[in-house]
Amino acid sequence: MTRITVGPFNRVEGDLEVRLDIESGRVARAEVTAPLYRGFEQILEGRPPLDALVIAPRICGICSVSQSIAAASALRQAMGVVPAPNGVLATNIAHAAENAADHLTHFYIFFMPDFAREAYAAHPWHGAAAERFTATKGSAAREALPARARLLEIMGLIAGKWPHSLAFQPGGTTRAIELGERIRLNAIAGSFRGFLERVVFADTLENVLALSTPSELDRWRDGRAGDFAHFLRLADALALADLGKGPGLLMSFGAYHDADGANFRAGLRASDGMISTLPSDLITEDVSHAWMRETSRDPAASRSVPDADKADAYSWCKAPRLAGEPVEVGAIARQAVDGEPLITALLASDNSNVRNRVIARLIETARLALSIEGWIKALRLSEPFCETSGEMTDGRFVGLVEAARGSLGHWLAVGGGRIERYQIIAPTSWNFSPRDSDGVAGPLEQSLVGTEVGDAGARAVSIQHVVRSFDPCMVCTAH
Amino acid sequence: MVGAEGMTRMLWLQGASCGGCTMSILESGASGWFDELRQSGIDLVWHPSVSEETGEEAAELLEAIRDGRERLDLLVLEGSVARGPNLSGRFNMLAGTNRSIYHWLLDLAPLADYVVAVGSCAAYGGIPAAGINPTDAVGLQFEGSDVGGALGAGFRSKRGLPVINVAGCAPHPGWIMESLLALTTGDLTADGLDAVGRPAFIANHLAHHGCSRNEFYEFKASAEAMSERGCLMEHLGCRATQAVGDCNQRSWNGGGSCTKGGYACIACTSPGFESAQNYLQTAKLAGIPVGLPTDMPKAWFVALAALSKSATPRRVRVNATADHVVVPPSRSGDKRSS
Numbered sequence: 001m002t003r004i005t006v007g008p009f010n011r012v013e014g015d016l017e018v019r020l021d022i023e024s025g026r027v028a029r030a031e032v033t034a035p036l037y038r039g040f041e042q043i044l045e046g047r048p049p050l051d052a053l054v055i056a057p058r059i060c061g062i063c064s065v066s067q068s069i070a071a072a073s074a075l076r077q078a079m080g081v082v083p084a085p086n087g088v089l090a091t092n093i094a095h096a097a098e099n100a101a102d103h104l105t106h107f108y109i110f111f112m113p114d115f116a117r118e119a120y121a122a123h124p125w126h127g128a129a130a131e132r133f134t135a136t137k138g139s140a141a142r143e144a145l146p147a148r149a150r151l152l153e154i155m156g157l158i159a160g161k162w163p164h165s166l167a168f169q170p171g172g173t174t175r176a177i178e179l180g181e182r183i184r185l186n187a188i189a190g191s192f193r194g195f196l197e198r199v200v201f202a203d204t205l206e207n208v209l210a211l212s213t214p215s216e217l218d219r220w221r222d223g224r225a226g227d228f229a230h231f232l233r234l235a236d237a238l239a240l241a242d243l244g245k246g247p248g249l250l251m252s253f254g255a256y257h258d259a260d261g262a263n264f265r266a267g268l269r270a271s272d273g274m275i276s277t278l279p280s281d282l283i284t285e286d287v288s289h290a291w292m293r294e295t296s297r298d299p300a301a302s303r304s305v306p307d308a309d310k311a312d313a314y315s316w317c318k319a320p321r322l323a324g325e326p327v328e329v330g331a332i333a334r335q336a337v338d339g340e341p342l343i344t345a346l347l348a349s350d351n352s353n354v355r356n357r358v359i360a361r362l363i364e365t366a367r368l369a370l371s372i373e374g375w376i377k378a379l380r381l382s383e384p385f386c387e388t389s390g391e392m393t394d395g396r397f398v399g400l401v402e403a404a405r406g407s408l409g410h411w412l413a414v415g416g417g418r419i420e421r422y423q424i425i426a427p428t429s430w431n432f433s434p435r436d437s438d439g440v441a442g443p444l445e446q447s448l449v450g451t452e453v454g455d456a457g458a459r460a461v462s463i464q465h466v467v468r469s470f471d472p473c474m475v476c477t478a479h
Numbered sequence: 480m481v482g483a484e485g486m487t488r489m490l491w492l493q494g495a496s497c498g499g500c501t502m503s504i505l506e507s508g509a510s511g512w513f514d515e516l517r518q519s520g521i522d523l524v525w526h527p528s529v530s531e532e533t534g535e536e537a538a539e540l541l542e543a544i545r546d547g548r549e550r551l552d553l554l555v556l557e558g559s560v561a562r563g564p565n566l567s568g569r570f571n572m573l574a575g576t577n578r579s580i581y582h583w584l585l586d587l588a589p590l591a592d593y594v595v596a597v598g599s600c601a602a603y604g605g606i607p608a609a610g611i612n613p614t615d616a617v618g619l620q621f622e623g624s625d626v627g628g629a630l631g632a633g634f635r636s637k638r639g640l641p642v643i644n645v646a647g648c649a650p651h652p653g654w655i656m657e658s659l660l661a662l663t664t665g666d667l668t669a670d671g672l673d674a675v676g677r678p679a680f681i682a683n684h685l686a687h688h689g690c691s692r693n694e695f696y697e698f699k700a701s702a703e704a705m706s707e708r709g710c711l712m713e714h715l716g717c718r719a720t721q722a723v724g725d726c727n728q729r730s731w732n733g734g735g736s737c738t739k740g741g742y743a744c745i746a747c748t749s750p751g752f753e754s755a756q757n758y759l760q761t762a763k764l765a766g767i768p769v770g771l772p773t774d775m776p777k778a779w780f781v782a783l784a785a786l787s788k789s790a791t792p793r794r795v796r797v798n799a800t801a802d803h804v805v806v807p808p809s810r811s812g813d814k815r816s817s
Contacts, residue, residue, distance in 0.1 A: 006574075007534060007538075007575025009533055010528065010532070011533065013528070014493070014498060015493070033574065037571070037614060039607070042610065045610070047756060051757070054745060061649060062498055109528070134531070135531035136530065145505060146510060156730065156734040157735065159735065161732055161736065163649055164499060166737070166758075166759065167741060175739070306564075306570070308570070316570075386705050386802070458534055459534065459535060
């Protein structure tokens with residue numbers, strides 16, 4: 001048996017290190033390290049509660065809006081505020097724009113460039129993949145980056161700027177949209193749809209979302225232009241559906257609430273496909289393998305106290321568990337829990353894997369584009385965007401939202417009008433968790449086991465595919 | 480600084496960072512940032528978010544630069560330098576290298592023609608340095624507004640410049656690109672930096688300049704609650720009259736800015752902005768905001784404010800506390816109301 005170390009691990013948000021024990025050319029055991037700790041929870045302690053709206057989004061530059069709305073959600077409970085309906089819609093539009101922009105960034109900038117690597121030069125498909133997706137040089141980024149920037153112009157209208165905005169308040173959003181601005185939002189949504197239908201899917205969003213079985217998807221892909229079909233052909237050529245199997249449990253906190261409830265429902269999907277309500281009170285964090293002192297397993301009662309010299313620890317990330325189990329989060333979990341037909345059928349056929357994670361992100365992007373169009377129409381321009389009443393109260397509050405990469409929770413304790421404790425469990429804290437006190441590995445650690453590395457060792461592209469298929473956000477992970 | 484192959488070689492590293500400065504710069508360029516770099520003669524040697532090289536390939540590249548086998552023209556850092564615990568740098572290791580970002584920077588910075596701190600974290604410590612500063616986070620050459628930081632007050636890059644601080648959280652993509660390009664053309668020199676290392680072409684302006692709420696400011700017609708249209712200075716914490724940056728002379732994300740977005744400037748280009756509290760409330764002494772424009776006698780400001788308040792047109796006064804225009808401009812001109 002040999003041990004290999006992979007890092008720095010780039011084309012993710014932040015950095016990570018993976019250590020792999022290799023037996024007969026395959027991964028027998030994996031350990032993942034979050035190598036950065038900044039101490040946001042310690043920084044927040046003792047501050048006025050509303051300061052969280054300034055500090056918390058700066059945990060993450062790529063999912064800053066998600067961090068903002070998790071903080072705003074916890075603060076909303078603390079203040080007893082009911083947000084203005086327009087503010088909820090405007091928040092949804094901006095949040096969905098960030099979610100979709102993140103999916104595009106992941107697909108075009110982080111994930112697809114691995115197919116352009118020299119290691120694949122002998123494959124017949126390599127020339128086309130390299131022309132399109134080579135990191136910083138491929139033709140795709142020339143279209144995807146301007147499309148991303150155009151989509152993020154939604155932030156200029158609703159949030160002032162991105163990343164790091166103070167527009168997302170407990171009572172709604174801080175800029176009332178006028179008619180001309182609604183027309184501009186519509187135009188941006190139209191540009192986004194145009195990019196998706198021309199470049200990503202080479203078909204209408206409605207046709208893409210009508211696909212509901214693996215065989216329909218295969219037929220749709222054949223002979224089709226567009227980068228999604230390109231990916232599907234690469235995924236089949238490399239059998240990516242057999243790579244990076246998830247641990248089984250998939251979780252979503254639910255997202256995009258409006259007058260009709262959550263657009264993406266909350267819940268838990270078991271490996272047999274059964275979907276149940278989310279037992280969010282059974283969320284714990286285990287620090288047995290984290291460079292952290294033991295305080296409490298309950299995020300509502302725990303603190304973060306670093307201990308860089310702790311024995312048996314190998315990550316700054318704590319190990320979140322739901323009823324004692326590791327769970328996978330992300331677009332695939334969101335779409336599965338929401339019962340999206342194609343993702344449900346793909347999971348029934350071959351579970352969570354590298355291919356299905358990427359498909360779920362792009363299907364979700366199509367759904368978000370349609371939702372954005374609907375929310376823009378639903379704004380009532382003569383009504384308020386921000387409810388400003390409400391007094392801060394002491395107590396314990398929780399904000400549970402979905403970031404692009406999965407479930408994000410902020411646990412806030414206010415005492416004497418100040419933040420007593422603040423605990424954050426981010427999506428990649430779940431996906432890239434270290435082992436717990438029972439020795440149970442986190443989702444990525446489980447997914448890597450069995451991956452073939454052959455003679456390439458630490459340079460094996462298969463490892464890259466598995467890690468990046470989760471779209472890790474390492475700056476959020478340990479925060 | 481243009482080398483044999485004609486391109487400026489830029490290495491971008493991330494320290495104790497949120498990655499937001501990279502998210503900002505990825506908005507730059509009509510056909511994307513990568514095209515813009517090429518068209519500007521910059522060879523992006525490695526960037527953690529976008530380059531192909533990973534693991535050993537990336538580590539070998541960094542070692543080659545450290546050992547002088549590869550030239551380094553521009554070294555960019557995004558994120559603070561987490562020196563702790565006990566100057567070990569272990570709060571922020573560069574994965575796979577068994578070495579902290581702090582120590583990598585100590586090796587690499589002296590080899591670069593120019594060292595650029597992108598964002599207020601790399602410049603001054605920023606948000607990770609807030610509160611108890613759990614990780615002993617500092618900027619490359621400043622710790623808040625005190626010169627020093629990770630590299631020390633005396634540090635000069637190979638071309639004799641201190642660290643160039645492109646402050647902001649996150650900075651406008653234009654600030655980043657224009658600063659980098661002004662270095663490659665030789666137009667940004669030590670004389671072109673302000674006292675805390677910020678390029679003067681950005682820092683010679685105030686965030687207030689060009690604010691769309693200017694008429695409300697003139698008449699001290701103030702918003703009292705979030706989402707109202709009036710000036711944000713008197714009640715809602717706005718520091719744009721004291722914070723440097725041409726924020727409101729540019730368009731953020733196609734047309735926005737903080738004050739256009741309906742919330743206060745929190746002076747994110749200033750060293751120590753992370754140490755403030757109650758950002759969205761104006762601190763006052765005897766009813767007068769503590770943070771007034773720095774280069775104006777306070778008594779004059781108060782006198783002028785009282786005068787302009789008494790001269791405020793009804794349109795301006797009413798709209799200041801509404802979230803949409805209630806009283807439009809009238810063709811006959813607004814009369815001062817009693």
